[in-house]
């Protein structure tokens with residue numbers, strides 16, 4: 130097995146909840162969000178500059194839009210973001226009748242955005258269960274609800290042939306698979322691809338953000354475990370564990386010139402300053418893992 134190397138790329142760059150990394154291949158930049166500080170970050174790997182745009186609501190995810198700007202999940206609104214003026218324009222509001230907020234989001238190979246919500250948060254790891262949903266935003270800007278009864282909508286990934294969509298609702302501690310119809314943008318035949326072993330909260334935590342590699346293996350950030358796991362979704366087996374020196378690991382994406390570097394975000398929300406100082410000095414940092422012997426494909430952008 131390869132021997133991975135974990136490096137800090139951006140120390141403590143997220144004050145609360147680093148999430149949603151997306152590698153922008155065209156500019157060799159890493160986009161990511163600090164959901165609760167309401168910031169979208171853009172780190173240019175070529176210059177080392179990390180710039181950010183501050184918004185007026187939580188930002189669940191960010192993906193680039195081919196026609197310019199970005200799509201973000203702003204509170205409950207799928208919105209367009211113009212970076213230079215920090216202007217957000219609403220495309221559609223989801224979950225209008227409830228206190229949820231948009232969480233993780235990603236584009237499929239056709240350039241639709243898939244994004245889900247999570248239950249109203251009373252505090253860190255304390256939120257309403259079963260009130261959230263999973264949506265897609267099509268190229269024509271129509272919004273479809275695909276799943277309801279969700280608690281914390283999280284990681285999304287598609288197999289290389291686009292016939293399977295993988296999906297995480299974190300507290301279930303399972304990674305689901307669906308048949309995916311790329312033409313229509315529809316999911317069907319839900320099943321369990323990976324199930325976290327019982328009584329392993331300290332080692333596996335809860336599945337959060339995820340990505341897939343060219344061999345269709347899943348790479349999953351595990352909240353509270355300080356780890357990224359590699360799973361085989363065909364067998365449900367754990368293939369590898371990479372320890373990350375920050376407990377609240379939130380999400381992952383492939384990046385770098387060859388898309389063989391795994392970028393990892395994490396959170397510091399819910400930790401006291403003392404706790405961070407003494408045991409979690411790297412909380413909120415962005416990490417890069419190399420030497421994994423795996424790589425991803427360029428991330429898709431919104432085509433609408």
Ligand SMILES: O=C(O)[C@H](O)[C@@H](O)[C@H](O)[C@H](O)CO
Pocket residue numbers: 146148164232233247250252253254255281282283299337352379396398
């Ligand atoms: O994607 C996610 O898993 C969520 O954004 C979480 O990180 C929660 O917000 C966390 O449970 C803190 O309350």
Ligand SMILES: [Zn+2]
Pocket residue numbers: 148232233283284337338379380
């Ligand atoms: Zn997440």
